[in-house]
Amino acid sequence: MIEVENLSKRYGDKTVVDGLNFTVRPAMVTGFLGPNGAGKSTTMRMIAGLDIPTSGQVLIEGQHYRNAIAPMAQLGMLLDAKAVHPARSPRNHLLALARTNGIGTKRVEEVITQVGLHDVANKRVGGFSLGMGQRLGVATALLGDPAVVVLDEPVNGLDPGGVLWMRNTLAALAKEGRTVFVSSHLMSEMALIAERLVVIGRGKLIADTSLDELIALSSTSTVTVRTPDAARLRDLILGPGISVSSDTADVLSVRGATAEHIGTLAWQSNVPVYELSSQHGSLEEAFMTLTHDAVDYRASGVAE
Amino acid sequence: MSTGTTEYPYPRGLGVTTVRVWRSEWTKFRSLRHLGWTLFSSAGLLIAIGFVSTLLTARDYAGASPEATVGFEPVGTALAGVSFAQLATGALGVLLITGEYSSGTIGPSLTAVPSRLPVLWAKLAVILSMVLTVSCGAALVAFFTGQVLLSGNDLGVSLTAPGALRAVVGSGVSMSLAAVIGLGVGVLLRNSAAAISVCVGLFFVLPPLVSALPSSIGSPLSRYMPSNAGAAIYGIDADSSSSSLSPGAGLAVLCCEAALVIGAAAYRLRRGDV
Numbered sequence: 003m004i005e006v007e008n009l010s011k012r013y014g015d016k017t018v019v020d021g022l023n024f025t026v027r028p029a030m031v032t033g034f035l036g037p038n039g040a041g042k043s044t045t046m047r048m049i050a051g052l053d054i055p056t057s058g059q060v061l062i063e064g065q066h067y068r069n070a071i072a073p074m075a076q077l078g079m080l081l082d083a084k085a086v087h088p089a090r091s092p093r094n095h096l097l098a099l100a101r102t103n104g105i106g107t108k109r110v111e112e113v114i115t116q117v118g119l120h121d122v123a124n125k126r127v128g129g130f131s132l133g134m135g136q137r138l139g140v141a142t143a144l145l146g147d148p149a150v151v152v153l154d155e156p157v158n159g160l161d162p163g164g165v166l167w168m169r170n171t172l173a174a175l176a177k178e179g180r181t182v183f184v185s186s187h188l189m190s191e192m193a194l195i196a197e198r199l200v201v202i203g204r205g206k207l208i209a210d211t212s213l214d215e216l217i218a219l220s221s222t223s224t225v226t227v228r229t230p231d232a233a234r235l236r237d238l239i240l241g242p243g244i245s246v247s248s249d250t251a252d253v254l255s256v257r258g259a260t261a262e263h264i265g266t267l268a269w270q271s272n273v274p275v276y277e278l279s280s281q282h283g284s285l286e287e288a289f290m291t292l293t294h295d296a297v298d299y300r301a302s303g304v305a306e
Numbered sequence: 307m308s309t310g311t312t313e314y315p316y317p318r319g320l321g322v323t324t325v326r327v328w329r330s331e332w333t334k335f336r337s338l339r340h341l342g343w344t345l346f347s348s349a350g351l352l353i354a355i356g357f358v359s360t361l362l363t364a365r366d367y368a369g370a371s372p373e374a375t376v377g378f379e380p381v382g383t384a385l386a387g388v389s390f391a392q393l394a395t396g397a398l399g400v401l402l403i404t405g406e407y408s409s410g411t412i413g414p415s416l417t418a419v420p421s422r423l424p425v426l427w428a429k430l431a432v433i434l435s436m437v438l439t440v441s442c443g444a445a446l447v448a449f450f451t452g453q454v455l456l457s458g459n460d461l462g463v464s465l466t467a468p469g470a471l472r473a474v475v476g477s478g479v480s481m482s483l484a485a486v487i488g489l490g491v492g493v494l495l496r497n498s499a500a501a502i503s504v505c506v507g508l509f510f511v512l513p514p515l516v517s518a519l520p521s522s523i524g525s526p527l528s529r530y531m532p533s534n535a536g537a538a539i540y541g542i543d544a545d546s547s548s549s550s551l552s553p554g555a556g557l558a559v560l561c562c563e564a565a566l567v568i569g570a571a572a573y574r575l576r577r578g579d580v
Contacts, residue, residue: 051420052413052580068420072320079417084408087338094337095411101330102418103320142414146320 003028003181004049004150010059011044012206018044020205021058026183026198028149031176033196034185037293042185043081044061046154049183050079062150074103074146080153083135088128092119092138095127100145104156113141118167133158140171150181155305169195193285201295217288225256225264229278235273239264308504322419324427331428341401342483345436348394348481349444356448357388358473367459381542384452385445386545387409388540389509389533392484398484399488402429404498412580422575429489430568442478449474472553476540479557483564484509487532490567493575506545509533510535513544520558521527535559 004026009018019041036042043175047053050061051067051094060067062077070076086095096110099172114123115138122130136159139179143151150255156172157165163234172195176182186192192199192213199216201209229235236246256264263282343558360383367375386414419425426503449470453462465471495501513531517524528534528553538556551559 047580050413050417052416054577054579070420073320073322073420074418075320077417079414081413081417085413087405087409087411088335088336089340092335098330098333098337099414099418101333102322102327102424103414104323105320146418156417238309 003061003063004152004183005046005059005061005064006049007057009045009048009060009156010057011041011053012056017304018205019048022202022205022207024200024210025208026150026181026200028181029176029179031172031182031195032183032198032200033192034200034202035187035189035192035289036208037188039204040293042203043154043200044205045202046079046152046183049152050077050081052081068167070267072103074099074105074148076146076149078143078146078148078151079138080139080143080156082154082179083132083139083159086127086135086138087207087284088126091124092141093123095138096141099142100218101277103146105145109145109147109282110167111188113144116144117141119203133161133164136160136168140168145228148180149237151175151185152185154185155187156184157186165191181262187285189286189289201292202288203295208292215283215285215286216292223257223280224283225280225282226261226277227254227256227264227268227275229254229268229273229275230251231273234271235275237266238271238273278295283297322421322424326419327374327424327428327534328421328431331425331432331532334431335402338405341398341405341452344394344398344401344577345440346395348391348398348437349440349447349471351394352385352387352391352444352477352481353448353451355390359386360384360452364455364459364461367461370459375459377396377462378461379542380453380461381449381455381467382472383456384449385473385477385540387448388445388480390535391441391477392481392533392536395441395481395485395507396488397502398437399485399490400492400498400501401503402433402489403492404496406496407496416580423513423572425577426493426568426572430486433489434482434502440479442475445474445477448477463504473540475554476557480536480539480560483536483560485530486564487567490496490564490571490573492535493571530559532560532563565571 006022007025009019009022009274010017034042043052043230048055049062062070066223067073067077092114093110096113097107100106116122117140118135119137119141121228122134127135136156140153140156143153157168162170172182172184184195193226196213198212199209200207201216227235230252232248232252236254239246239256239259244256247255261278265278266274365384367378406415411547415425416422449465454466456462463470465474478515487508488501491504492501509532513533516531517529519527535551535556538551539553541550541559550556
């Protein structure tokens with residue numbers, strides 16, 4: 003379990019993380035979302051004890067990480083896949099880290115096999131692709147068989163096979179009872195991986211909820227109707243809380259009413275309907291709605 | 307799925323200990339070839355400069371009368387390379403830590419040892435033991451090579467000559483302390499180029515600058531410059547009127563300076579963001 007309590011980080015007069023409070027629970031994958039510059043990486047660095055909070059604290063398994071007796075058994079971290087000396091081999095990199103906590107060479111070989119780096123274990127890391135770096139990063143995080151696994155953008159740079167592998171790995175880790183906390187800017191990927199979500203924007207907590215709740219909460223579903231009698235159906239549908247828009251003459255986009263409701267209305271009034279479909283809100287849409295006011299870097303005239 | 311029902315079991319017997327971090331740092335050291343090269347190039351510099359220096363002296367003194375060689379210092383001539391070799395060991399100290407910052411390995415390293423300071427102590431232990439062993443060995447080789455070259459002129463001395471053994475060990479010690487200062491400067495500045503520049507400044511630029519001060523301030527201060535304090539440890543002082551420190555005082559001063567830099571480094575490492 004990770005407990006983040008009133009966590010703040012200021013650099014000079016710029017507040018990067020601003021009074022965050024949330025808990026990441028064991029036995030499930032929790033996604034960490036936020037636009038660029040929201041403070042995700044800084045928060046993760048404070049969880050790892052690399053950056054010192056200006057105020058507030060982080061507890062890993064109920065204690066301050068700095069005081070952990072066997073740190074690598076508590077927390078496994080992947081912050082930067084390129085954080086390996088380019089002249090070192092994966093085996094030596096893992097071995098050097100393993101030794102600090104008294105982890106044996108057998109475990110080093112285990113994680114090398116687990117992430118599929120066996121054939122390149124003695125090669126220089128400098129020649130690795132980003133995807134291979136990510137695998138080594140995951141191996142580093144898993145080395146101590148940790149209770150809490152924190153990964154910053156782990157799918158970044160992975161090929162489709164690698165993405166699938168990562169998805170399965172994270173699910174397996176959660177199933178084993180571990181706390182898994184994963185940041186990503188790929189919302190679609192998050193929707194597949196995470197059970198719960200923590201969303202931040204401009205260093206502040208925006209949402210700490212389950213995936214389904216978040217989508218339901220912040221995105222509206224739209225029902226599209228194609229009918230030759232659009233004007234009549236429009237009048238029939240319109241009511242309190244229901245809005246209808248139309249881009250083409252025979253297509254209506256309805257918000258605030260279900261497909262069942264519209265279908266029944268049309269049938270009762272003998273309006274022919276050629277097409278009736280409902281589009282559910284996506285995590286992407288929910289994310290855009292939530293963080294609309296908290297985006298630091300927006301491309302002008304593109305994102306809304 | 308189930309929430310908070312599973313307590314993940316901790317593996318037994320794991321934990322950070324001084325010896326374990328020391329072994330980890332040793333693994334890091336031996337898995338980067340350029341660190342070994344830097345270490346052996348410092349040994350090579352010491353031996354090569356001593357060799358050339360004694361060779362030229364031996365040629366100069368060939369057939370000279372005994373009066374002409376009064377004041378000649380055979381030990382110091384053979385160990386003429388210490389000041390340059392010191393720079394190489396200083397650079398080694400720098401690279402030991404700045405390589406972690408430039409590659410980002412410092413992140414995983416300090417996540418594995420969140421109390422941080424054991425990593426610094428382990429690096430200190432590794433560099434002290436390695437540099438002390440290699441540079442004492444190199445100083446011994448430089449000494450014997452030099453004495454063999456000088457023996458043709460009957461100028462060579464044995465290791466039992468007054469101050470000879472102290473000069474050999476002192477060379478190793480002052481090269482090791484230079485490496486420690488390099489490590490500390492590396493932790494403070496985190497950047498190879500900046501830290502090596504500062505070390506060059508400390509050992510080569512600052513002493514002549516201080517000497518250029520009015521002698522009332524310059525000469526007492528000059529003795530405490532790291533390079534001059536180091537020279538006091540390994541130097542055979544033929545000129546008794548010299549203002550340099552005694553070997554013991556030189557050792558104490560250089561140790562204090564190294565401790566000061568390492569203390570500042572420990573403070574920065576412990577308190578700051580990585």
